[in-house]
Amino acid sequence: MGKRAADEQQGETDILNFLNEQNRPFNCQNIVDALSPKNKAMKKTLVQKCLDGLSSRDEITCKEFGKVKIYLANQANFEIPTDEELREMDASIESLEAERKKISALLSSLHAERKTLSEALTDSELKKRIEGLNEEVNRMSKRVSTIEGGTELASKEEIQQASKNFDKYAKVWVDRKRKCMDAVEQIGEGMEKKTLVVMVRTLLWLAATLSVN
Incomplete structure (x- = not known):
């Protein structure tokens, strides 16, 4: 395997792990800024290529808003409480x-x-x-x-399970709120629109998507 292929393979692994750990939206430059200090090969061109490959295989999710592309972990990989x-x-x-x-x-x-x-x-x-x-x-x-x-x-097992459930549900709630606002702010910056305008357009897009599904 050549160096370029090795860099791309390692890049995809690093990006996938990063998005799954953070579980919130990022654009390409955000990911470059986060990963390049640890891996000098993570330049914008390589990161974009890795993102395209991962999203084409549905290992991550890509949402396009005009010229802005937002990437986040595939939510199908996470357990969502009812x-x-x-x-x-x-x-x-x-x-x-x-x-x-x-x-x-x-x-x-x-x-x-x-x-x-x-x-x-x-x-x-x-x-x-x-x-x-x-x-x-x-x-x-x-x-x-x-x-x-x-x-x-209660028993140790019951306490551990209750604590685990609490951490899981609390994290889900915090992540839901954080991901929503992060996405709105990043989309707004890329589209040069106010946050309220982006929120209204996003809600309309979601409504249309859900009606189709």
Whole structure:
């Protein structure tokens, strides 16, 4: 294999890995800027050729807006949670947050009571009461720790799965928002249009695409 073919093969591998890891839209120059510091062969001509090859094989997605070409990872390679799964995760987060706030408020009340009692009781009464309050504070503190990051409300496997699901859904939500705005801004720059105009045209294009499919 000649050097040019080797550079192209390595370039395609690097670009595919980069787009899959970032999972947001880039134009050709963005990719050159990101990859050339690590690989001097990644000039704009080579990067464009690699992008054309990858998109022609549907390994990545290319969207054209006038003279602007935007590239991103093929979304068919990513697991997308259903709306029902996202709603269930939102409900779980809200429930845990409400319980955390309730327990934190109770802890504050217990600390305040302990301080008040320490100023009013005899030594023997104080010792007995503080021991009881310390036990209650420790119990509630453990409960807060359980909610905030985990000691065992469930088995290790269940906790790990819940944490994995949360990270996955949170990342999907953040990526969806970021990819949308990145694409709109890049398209706007290339078309020399305001962001609002690009958003309206993009929505019309999506509506037409969905109606055809």
